[in-house]
Amino acid sequence: MQRHFDDELRELKQKLLRMGALVENQVRQALMSLIERDETVAQEVIANDRQVNTLDVEVDETCLELLALFQPAARDLRFVTTAMKISTELERISDLAENICERAIELNQEPQLKPYIDIPLMAEHATKMVGEAIDAFVRGDSMLARRVLKDDDHVDALNEQIFRELLSFMIENPQTISRAIRLSFISKYLERIADHATNIAELVVYMVEGKIIRHTIPA
Amino acid sequence: MQRHFDDELRELKQKLLRMGALVENQVRQALMSLIERDETVAQEVIANDRQVNTLDVEVDETCLELLALFQPAARDLRFVTTAMKISTELERISDLAENICERAIELNQEPQLKPYIDIPLMAEHATKMVGEAIDAFVRGDSMLARRVLKDDDHVDALNEQIFRELLSFMIENPQTISRAIRLSFISKYLERIADHATNIAELVVYMVEGKIIRHTIPA
Numbered sequence: 418m419q420r421h422f423d424d425e426l427r428e429l430k431q432k433l434l435r436m437g438a439l440v441e442n443q444v445r446q447a448l449m450s451l452i453e454r455d456e457t458v459a460q461e462v463i464a465n466d467r468q469v470n471t472l473d474v475e476v477d478e479t480c481l482e483l484l485a486l487f488q489p490a491a492r493d494l495r496f497v498t499t500a501m502k503i504s505t506e507l508e509r510i511s512d513l514a515e516n517i518c519e520r521a522i523e524l525n526q527e528p529q530l531k532p533y534i535d536i537p538l539m540a541e542h543a544t545k546m547v548g549e550a551i552d553a554f555v556r557g558d559s560m561l562a563r564r565v566l567k568d569d570d571h572v573d574a575l576n577e578q579i580f581r582e583l584l585s586f587m588i589e590n591p592q593t594i595s596r597a598i599r600l601s602f603i604s605k606y607l608e609r610i611a612d613h614a615t616n617i618a619e620l621v622v623y624m625v626e627g628k629i630i631r632h633t634i635p636a
Numbered sequence: 637m638q639r640h641f642d643d644e645l646r647e648l649k650q651k652l653l654r655m656g657a658l659v660e661n662q663v664r665q666a667l668m669s670l671i672e673r674d675e676t677v678a679q680e681v682i683a684n685d686r687q688v689n690t691l692d693v694e695v696d697e698t699c700l701e702l703l704a705l706f707q708p709a710a711r712d713l714r715f716v717t718t719a720m721k722i723s724t725e726l727e728r729i730s731d732l733a734e735n736i737c738e739r740a741i742e743l744n745q746e747p748q749l750k751p752y753i754d755i756p757l758m759a760e761h762a763t764k765m766v767g768e769a770i771d772a773f774v775r776g777d778s779m780l781a782r783r784v785l786k787d788d789d790h791v792d793a794l795n796e797q798i799f800r801e802l803l804s805f806m807i808e809n810p811q812t813i814s815r816a817i818r819l820s821f822i823s824k825y826l827e828r829i830a831d832h833a834t835n836i837a838e839l840v841v842y843m844v845e846g847k848i849i850r851h852t853i854p855a
C-alpha cells in the first residue's frame with residue numbers, strides 16, 4: 418500500500434510529541450534527583466538519554482525520506498526542515514538534563530547547602546516552555562509560540578536571582594563555594610533549556626508566519 | 637539564464653566558508669577584548685553578531701530554495717540539510733563570542749585576577765576546531781572531521797584545569813570570587829564553542845560516511 422504524505426506527516430508529529438514528552442520528563446526527573454537527593458533517579462535520566470538520541474536519529478531519517486520521496490513544497494517543506502531542527506533542540510535539552518543529574522550526584526556527596534525554592538520554580542517554567550513550544554509546532558500555533566518567547570525573560574530573571582544569592586553564600590563562607598558553583602551550573606543548565614525552548618518557538622513563528630524573528634528579538 | 641544546481645551548491649559552500657571565517661574571527665576578537673582589556677573590540681564583536689545572523693538567515697533561505705527548486709536526492713539532499721544545521725551551529729558560536737565579550741567588559745571594571753595562559757590556549761584550539769570542521773564540510777573530508785572530534789577532549793581537559801585553578805583562587809581569597817566566576821564562564825563558553833565544532837564535525841562524518849556517530853561517541 419502506498420503511503421500518503423499526510424500520513425507520514427502525522428506520524429512525524431507523533432514522534433516529535435513523544436520525543437518532547439520524554440525530554441520534559443527527563444528534566445523533571447533530573448530536578449527530582451536533585452531535590453530528593455536520589456542518585457538512582459539521576460542514573461535513570463542519564464541512561465534514558467539514549468532513547469532521546471535514538472528518536473533524534475529516527476526523526477532525522479524520517480525527514481530525509483520525506484524530502485526525497487515526496488519532494489514537498491512551500492509550507493510542507495518548511496514543516497519538514499523545521500522538524501529536523503526541533504529534533505536537534507530536543508536532543509540538546511536531554512543532554513542538559515543529563516548534566517543536571519551529574520551535578521546532582523556530586524551535590525549528594527555533601528550536606529545540602531540550602532532549601533531549594535527558585536531552582537524547582539525555574540525548572541517548572543523551563544519544562545512548561547518546552548512542552549508548549551512542541552505543542553505550538555505540532556498545531557502550527559504561532560500565538561502559543563510567541564507566549565513561550567515571553568516566558569524566557571522570566572527564566573532569565575530567576576537565573577540572575579539565583580546566581581546573586583549563591584554568590585552571597587560564597588562570599589560569606591568559602592566552604593560553600595564548590596556547592597554553590599554546582600548549583601549555579603544547574604541554574605544555568607535550566608536557563609539553557611529555556612533557551613532551547615525559545616529556539617523552537619522562534620522556528621515555529623518562522624514556519625507559520627514566514628517571519629524570521631530569531632535574531633530580531635532583543636536578548 | 638537558468639542556474640544549475642552545481643553553481644548553487646558552490647555558492648552555498650562559499651557562503652558557509654565566509655560565515656565560518658567571520659565566526660572564527662568573532663571568537664579571536666572576543667579573546668583579544670579580554671586579554672588586551674579592550675572594550676572597543678568587545679563592542680565590535682557584539683555589533684558584528686548581526687552580520688552572522690544575517691548570513692544564517694540567508695543560508696537557511698538558500699537551502700529551502702534549493703530543496704524546492706531542484707529537489708535534490710541522496711548525497712546532495714544530505715548536503716543541503718546538513719548546511720542548514722551547520723549554519724545554526726555557527727550562529728550559536730557567534731552568540732558565545734558575544735557572551736565572552738560581555739564577561740570581558742565586566743572583568744575590565746576590576747584589576748586583572750591573573751595572567752591569562754590557558755584561556756587563550758583553549759580559544760586557539762576551539763577556533764581551530766571550528767575552522768577545520770567547516771573545511772571538512774566543504775571538502776567532504778570525514779578524516780579531517782574525525783580529527784576535530786579528537787581535539788574536543790583537549791579543550792574539555794583545559795576547561796577542567798582552568799576551573800580547578802579558579803576554584804583554588806576563590807577558596808583562598810573570597811575577594812576574587814566574582815572575577816574567578818566570570819573567567820570560569822568564559823572558559824565554559826569556549827568549551828561550548830568547541831562542542832559546536834564537534835557537532836559540525838559529527839554532521840560531516842554522517843554526511844560523508846552515512847554513519848550517525850553523534851550519540852555513539854562517549855562524552
